[in-house]
Amino acid sequence: MKPFQFKILTLSLLATNALIFVTASHATSWTFSDALSQTKQSKISQYFYVGKGEQWDNIVYNAKYDTDPNTRVLVTYDDKPIYRTTLDGKGNLNFPIPSGSSGFHRLDFIVENRDETVKDNMCLEPPVHITSFENSEINFQASRTQLRLSDLPDALYNPKLNSKTPLKAIFDYNSKDLTENNMLARLIVGWEHARQIQWLSPAQRTNELADFRINIKRVPNLEAAPVQLDNSNGIPTLSIQYSTDEQLESVVRILLQPQLSSQLTSNSANIKNSVASPQWATARTFNSLADFGIEDFRIGLDKYNFSLQFPYVWEPSDSLSGVIALRSQTGLLEGSSISAWINEQLAGNIQLAYLEAEPFNRQFSILGAKVEEKPNYNLSLESSIIANSACLPAARGAVWVNTKDSKLTLPYTLKIGVMSASSSLAGTPTIAISDHPNSLGMAVTAMQSAKNMLLTNNPVQLKIVAFNPAKPQKVNIRVDSAMYQQLVKQHEHMLYAPTAQDGFFAVFVKDNVHFITNSELGANTFNQYWPTIQSQIPNNVEQIFVSSDGQLHILENISPVKTQQAVIEQSNSFLWLMFGLFAIVVIMLLLLWRKRKNDTKKGA
Incomplete structure (x- = not known):
């Protein structure tokens, strides 16, 4: 990695390289998805991530299990055996895990059923052996001995932590200053966070302990912008001071570019001069299994299930199709095959018996049985691999799936109406906000949702502007109690006013989307439900209401009059x-x- 070019950037480390001991630690948990095995032998893998510069101790795994009799389980942690047991029926499974340092870690559950009362005939279809792990989680004690700017955002929170508990954050900035609005929004959207962020109000800050804090303050006559990371009052806090807009933008650009921020090995720095823009996010592709984060894998005796979640803003216009690419050994006998299923419907298969010695690369086509209403697909691969006349499954590792060359095609049309918000932001990331302080949090949620759905992981060149009724943007955020109550009254035949408070409306008017709520609680409702409720919104919806408990109400659909007029013309x-x-x-x-x-x- 190239060092900083000092003609562009000058760093003044304000602290020595001595360790900054952070004695505070906190207990938390990491939740795993439920796991299911239906074969005699299987391996279930679960992953977790320890933040940069962090240490996890006192790690304990807990889960509820349901198995056939005499099921043996071997657990490995990063390929090292740590636990072995025999399970029978239902119960609770728990065991300790060695301490973990920064990075990804893998737990493998190697499951084998040895019920001697069932005699398997390998020349017939194998029986089903059920083993399931539900409500799986690990509890741990997280601690950090040194704060470094290079560890951001991990130094503030774990960006990959999978939990239903939101991140409680304090953002101390001038909500009337558009520059601070823009830079704070770019920073938050540019940093990964798997959990919803809850913006704590000044009143809440005295009653609730925040998970992290970001302070931005304009100070006159600074030659350089000080950036400080500390653990004041037990809350990880990032503080930025600046005098000019260019200084603040330079700080944010550095923090969003790992090749630059990785050189900030202390807890503080002075940022001088300008910094080049990062490479901004571009459109994601959904053309192969690899595009969905699926790595190459080996076909064994298990059933392999993959969830293919195409963007919610897509409406399928034809069946999902594609090609599954394989590398297969030769010498497999009759009956060896691989079948693919899409949404529990047979989509394609290939016979692997008596293949020529060359080539090793094989492929077969898949085609969904019907056009789905939603762009959600479950792809399953099942194998039958026979390598000898005794019908024994001795050909382990005989077939691999190449996910990069396994292509997918889904014809679609972009949804219009309320659902055009995310696709508009992916193309033009500009959001108009009202002058209410909670508007920015809603804008961040809207942009983050669009990014996760449609864009790559690079930073987004998000632009925040003031809402102008005479010149609205494609996406507009409005915390406006009067307008909210007017909409509630307008739809009183569908909404009961006393219970319709603190939700939000999405209104599609003249190709623009307006998100309207009445209060800080309504903004929290939007932040909580908008990223997920989009999967329930159909095409051609003009107005929706989402209640404070997440109930979706379709209020109006787009009138067909305009379309008819267009046909007449x-x-x-x-x-x-x-x-x-x-x-x-x-x-x-x-x-x-x-x-x-x-x-x-x-x-x-």
Whole structure:
């Protein structure tokens, strides 16, 4: 990695390289998805992430299990065995895990059923052996001995922590200053966070302990912008001071570019001069299994299930199709095959028996049985691999799936109406906000949701502007109690006013989307439910209401009148065109007739 170019950036480390001991630690948990095995032998893998510069101690795994009799389980932690047991029926599974340092870690559950009362005939379809792990989680004690700017955002929170508990944050900035609004929003959207962020109000700050804090303050006559990371009052806090807009933008650009921020190895720095823009996010692709984060894998005796979540803003116009690419050994016997299923419907298969020695690469086509209403698909692969006449499953590792070359095609149309908000932000990341302090949090949620759905992980060049009723943007955020109550009254035939408070409306007007709520609680409702409720919103919806408990109400659909008018206009234009062509033909015939008449007179 190249060092900083000092003609662009100068760093003044305000602290020595001595360790900054942070004695505070906190207990928390990491939740795993439920896991299910239906074969005699299987391996279930679960992953967790320890933040940069962090240490996890006192780690304990807990889960509820349901298995067939005499099921043996071996647990490995980063490929090292740590626990072995035999399970029978239902119960609770718990065991300690060694301390973990920064980075990803993997737990593998190697499950084998040894019920001797069931005699498997490997020449027949194998019986189903159920083993499930539900409500799985690990509890741990997290601690950090040194604060470094290079560890951001992990030094403030774990960006990959999977939990239903929101991140409680304090953002201390001037909500009237558009520059601070823009830079804070870019920073939060640019940093990954798997959990919803709850913006604590000044009143809440005295009653609730925040998970992290960011302070931005304009200070006159600074030659450089001080950036400080500390653990004051037990809350990880990032403080930024600046004098000019360029200084603040330079700080944010550095913190959003790992190749630059990784060089800030202390807890503080002075940022001088300008910094080049990062590479901004571009459109995601959904053309292969690899695009969904699926790595190459080996086909064994298990059933392999993959959830393919295409963007919510897509409406499928045809069946999902594609190609599954394989690398297969030769010498497999009759009956060896791989089948693919899409949403529990057979989508394709390939016979692996008696293949030629070359080539090793194989592929087979898949096609969904129908056009789905929603762009959600479950792809399953099942295998039957027979390598000898005794029908024993001795060909382990005989077939691999190449996810990069496994292509997918989903014809679609972009949804219009309320659902156009995310696609608009992916193309033009500009959001107009009202002057209420909770508007910015809603804008961050709207942009983060669009980014997660449609864009790559790079920073987004988000632009926050003041809402102007005379010139609205494609996406507008409005915390406006009067407008909110007006909408509640407008739809009183569908909404009961006393219970319709602290929700939010989404209104599609003249190709623009307006998100409207009445209060800070309504803003929290939007932040909590908008990222997930989009999966329930159909195409051509003009107005929706989401209640404070997350209930979706479709209030109005887009009227077909405009479409009909467009058809009528098109029909009228066609008639005029035909009339014009007819007139031209008549004129040409008259001219031709006149020319022939004149020629006849001259000949005479």
